[in-house]
Amino acid sequence: MPGAAPPPETEVVAIGREIAAALPAPGRHPVQAIDTRAMDLTSRDAELKAALFRFVDVVPACRSVDDLAAHLVGFLGEVDSQTPPLRAAMKMGDSRAGRAALGTAAAAGVKHMARRFIVAEDPGAARRTLRRLWRDGTSASVDLLGEATVTTAEADRYAARCGEALDALTAIYGDVPARPRLERDGVGALPRANLSVKVSALTPLLKPDAPAMGQRDAAPRLRELLRHARDTGAHLHVDMESYDSREAITDLVIDVLSEDEFRDGPSAGMVLQAYLRDGGELLDRVLAWSAAHERTPPLTIRLVKGAYWDHEFVEARQHGWEPPVWEHKAESDRSFEALTLRLLDARPAVRVAIASHNLRSVAHAIAANRASGGDDAGLELQVLRGLGDDLGHALAQLGHRVRVYCPVGDLVAGMAYLVRRLLENTSNESFLAEQARGAALDDLLAAP
Amino acid sequence: MSPLEPFRNEPLAELRRGTERARLDDALALLDARLPLRVPVWVGTDRREGDALPSTDPGAPDRVVALAARATTGDVDAAVAAARGAFPAWAATPVNERADALVGAAAWMRGRRAELAALCVRECGKPWAEADADVAEAIDFFEYYARGAIALAKRPPQLVQVPGERNTLRYAPRGVCAVIAPWNFPLAIPAGMVAAALATGNTAVLKPAEQAPGCGLMVVEALRAGGVPAGALALLPGEGDAGAALAEHPDVTTIAFTGSGAVGLGLLRAAAAKPPRAGSLTRVVAEMGGKNCVLVDADADLDDAVPAIVHSAFAYAGQKCSAASRVLVHEAAADALLERLAGAVEVLPVGQPSEHGTVAGPVIEREAQERVARYAALAADTGRVVTTRAAPAGGWFAPPTVVTDLPADHPVLHDEIFGPVLAVEAVRDLDEAMDRVDALPFALTGGLFARNPRTIERVTARSPVGNLYVNRGITGAMVGRQPFGGNRLSGTGTKAGGPDYLLQFVEPRVVTENTMRHGLVVD
Missing domain, CATH: 3.40.309.10 (Aldehyde Dehydrogenase; Chain A, domain 2)
Known part of the structure; x- marks a missing residue:
């Protein structure tokens, strides 16, 4: 498959070092340092980690402080190595007063953690954060967290929330100061308002064995959102989810965007997951489609590693299937770089956003972009709120065009998201975890 | 034949891939062109065809899926007699050879996964995912019980030993097993019950549900193709009367049944009331209803x-x-x-x-x-x-x-x-x-x-x-992972697809040998 030439390794390493130097020194954010240390601690003790994650997961369903404490004690009771602090917590569970104190403290802890990853309860409430990010030189894509959609009413409700979010974002960005780097690339203007949507929330009928069913049901809601985005001048990005829904989402986006109505907008995008073994084939298909269906502005493709690795791997193993994902992190990392080169080479038929917290992957993309004659502002880099804040900040300072993926929603709706992000953060192979443990920069920047 | 690999569940079809779905659609079109299937009363090498018992597509009742002969009481007698005649030789067949026949049956089905799933869709109205799982489970039962029978024969529980005596426990087959199967897992359940009987050295007579004779035929085809001798397994398509005649037959020693509570309780009563000339107590393995x-x-x-x-x-x-x-x-x-x-x-x-x-x-x-x-x-x-x-x-x-x-x-x-x-x-x-x-x-x-x-x-x-x-759905038990079966009025507490199931099909025999002669211990 054709692609841009790989950039010189020396260049990748030099850029990586430059970004690393721009990262804030440890200790500058005291609260975050506490969080980081807590996550590191739990990541070393798999049982404690599992207990705490299960607790975080159940918090919204607990009916009282007492109930919260009872759950926490229940989970902690399953941890084999009962350290003194653990025993102390367990003992608090024996009395009503103890449970009140324990439950209150635990609820506060979870809420604090959630706030790090979830910007606000709703888009309107995210106003201050989004405007501050913009002023500081980063744009955002807002993602509405929600319960799973199992009914038509829930799908309609989610679509309505998305519509309201588009209006709220338009208002929020209406009078922000101009940030030319964030508002234009080589192809043309970039919308300020940017919303990411999930097809699994747009229909209750996303069935792995019948992709056409979910596609049919979601299409009218997606069309409505696309019209709304076009009318408000916003960008609409369709997220990719687990492999079970991959075919339905891909077909839906391609089919709807092929309709005449959407030939000239809105700005829209989809996602490519580098951890999928057949990621290259999907890109073949999308690029062939873009070539055959010229639209303005071109489709934006966000390249991510993929957030459902554990789910995909376990599910495949349970069913006796070949996992659709690469088994080793290095394979996904290599795939990420290969897809980066192909995407960069495919411009301007598509727009490219590189979404990664892996210093090496980001440096590689920047180097490849420069090697292909692009300027830094021509390449969008994306990070996640709560996980990639420092990296995003450093990249923006270095003059890169950065977008922060900002989940918005209440605690109940956000728990599944939160747990997935925590898992990513404390997973043994996670780049951030390695970085936090002080792995040598050269190792982190080595070719995968 | 080399020793069997450890048991592993047959992977389900990955229906989220379009290529897999297309494969099934093609198989269905091929099957439709062949309908109706002919299902004989099949005793030994004797196949008597007939059309008294048609099965139809529950989704389109005008479509005849299979035309089966209807077993008479004469057929029941002939099938039991054949199974009784074949019993000594099959019981004496080394367990590894019996296991190989089951593994062969699994391979036969594996080569026809899509075709068999299509038959489940047509004959019993099973949606694809369920139909595919039915075939995979039938294969699992063959593979699992093949291994289980070997383990039972080669590694029986160890008894307490003292100097001067040798105590051994072994399991012997019980004789002719009547298998009365339901239509809702038209391949897996008959396959499991028949395989358990055959693996442990019994011979079997299968009476499939009258709604699913075509699937019943496939189970017998698979096992015969795998190497089960003609006499050791008979097929009796028929209705409740044939099932009752079979279960009440004096030469049947074991009844394996899955179906309604009313029929199951009736079988238990009939088994208990059998005339003494039967020569053994009839054991009933029954899986019945639930709420x-x-x-x-x-x-x-x-x-x-x-x-x-x-x-x-x-x-x-x-x-x-x-x-x-x-x-x-x-x-x-x-x-x-x-x-x-x-x-x-x-x-x-x-x-x-x-x-x-x-x-x-x-x-x-x-x-x-x-x-x-x-x-x-x-x-x-x-x-x-x-x-x-x-x-x-x-x-x-x-x-x-x-x-x-x-x-x-x-x-x-x-x-x-x-x-x-x-x-x-x-x-x-x-x-x-x-x-x-x-x-x-x-x-x-x-x-x-x-x-x-x-x-x-x-x-x-x-x-x-x-x-x-x-914290999951309550259906979809997998062989070896979720041994399946109920308690109270739901069943006799046996667990299909579990380590204890085969014990229902054997009788334990203990031999104690005095190894001391005049103070000399011979070990």
Whole structure:
């Protein structure tokens, strides 16, 4: 498959070092340092980690402080190595007063953690954060967290929330100061308002064995959102989810965007997951489609590693299937770089956003972009709120065009998201975890 | 033949891939062109064809899937006599050879996965995912019991030994096994029961459900192709009278049955009352009905619980023994659960089983359709119908229905409906829910959605059911992973696809040899 030439390794390493130097020194954010240390601690003790994650997961369903404490004690009771602090917590569970104190403290802890990853309860409430990010030189894509959609009413409700979010974002960005780097690339203007949507929330009928069913049901809601985005001048990005829904989402986006109505907008995008073994084939298909269906502005493709690795791997193993994902992190990392080169080479038929917290992957993309004659502002880099804040900040300072993926929603709706992000953060192979443990920069920047 | 690899479940078809779905569609088209299949009474090498017993497509009853001969009492006598005649040689066949025949049958089915799944779709109205799982489970039973029989023969439990005596325990086959099979797992269940009998050295006579003779034929074809001698396995397509004659036959020593409670209890009675000339007590392995409850605590994650309950209650139109028929939900979660459950059932894909994505297909026959309608009407009379779907025309469709507010003694809360009706009850707490579960005569499967580990422990300790599923759907037991079967009136407590199942098909014999002669110990 054709692609841009790989950039010189020396260049990748030099850029990586430059970004690393721009990262804030440890200790500058005291609260975050506490969080980081807590996550590191739990990541070393798999049982404690599992207990705490299960607790975080159940918090919204607990009916009282007492109930919260009872759950926490229940989970902690399953941890084999009962350290003194653990025993102390367990003992608090024996009395009503103890449970009140324990439950209150635990609820506060979870809420604090959630706030790090979830910007606000709703888009309107995210106003201050989004405007501050913009002023500081980063744009955002807002993602509405929600319960799973199992009914038509829930799908309609989610679509309505998305519509309201588009209006709220338009208002929020209406009078922000101009940030030319964030508002234009080589192809043309970039919308300020940017919303990411999930097809699994747009229909209750996303069935792995019948992709056409979910596609049919979601299409009218997606069309409505696309019209709304076009009318408000916003960008609409369709997220990719687990492999079970991959075919339905891909077909839906391609089919709807092929309709005449959407030939000239809105700005829209989809996602490519580098951890999928057949990621290259999907890109073949999308690029062939873009070539055959010229639209303005071109489709934006966000390249991510993929957030459902554990789910995909376990599910495949349970069913006796070949996992659709690469088994080793290095394979996904290599795939990420290969897809980066192909995407960069495919411009301007598509727009490219590189979404990664892996210093090496980001440096590689920047180097490849420069090697292909692009300027830094021509390449969008994306990070996640709560996980990639420092990296995003450093990249923006270095003059890169950065977008922060900002989940918005209440605690109940956000728990599944939160747990997935925590898992990513404390997973043994996670780049951030390695970085936090002080792995040598050269190792982190080595070719995968 | 080299030793067998450790058991591993046959992978299910990966239906999320379009290529896999297309393969199944092609197989269905090929099958349709061959219908109707001819199913003989098959005793030894003698095949008597006939058309007295047709099976039809529940989704399109005009389509005849198979034309079967109807077994007479004469056929029953001939089949049992043949099985009795073949017994000594098959019992004396080394266990490895018997196991090889089962593994051969598995290979035969593996080579026809799509074709067999297509037959399940047509003959029993199974949606693709369920049909494919049926074939995979049949293969699993062959592979699992092949290994189990070898283990039983080669590694029997060790007895206490003292100097001067040698104690050995071995298992001998019991004789002729009558297998009376249901239509709802038309390949897997007959395959499992027949394979267990054959693997341990018994000979078998299979009476498949009258609704599924075509699938029954495939089980016998597979085993014969795998190397089971003609005399050791006979096929008797027929109706209840043939099954009764077979079960009551004096030369049958074991009855393996899966089906309704009424028939199962009848078999147990008949077996006990057999005339003394039978020469042995007849053992009955019976898997019968259920009234399976899913408990939902206040802390349950409804995002998980709703889809799992809907699937457990309505997949294959609720016609699995393991299907959910009651939900007992903590009052704090009841309103939310009921609302989401109703909404989810409103979008449940109901339709032809051959269409990918269909969850609830037709029920098996007109009588079943009428039975479901009767119970739905009873529920509507005294309770509240939360939602019910219009049933498609053409086949034996029964509308998926969710009901609530039923009095404690209502038949819908107690009878096995075996169709797509789900009753929801709010309870004060899980203790009340467990009391209600405990009051049922059935104890097959159960479910629990709760997140506090202590709650899970408490319910687990008290639950009487044979298979309890925690925070997942309550159907889809896998061979070797979830040995399956119920307690109380749900069955004789044997576990298909588990380590103890084969013990039902053998008789233990202990030999104690004095190894001391004049003070000399010979070991």
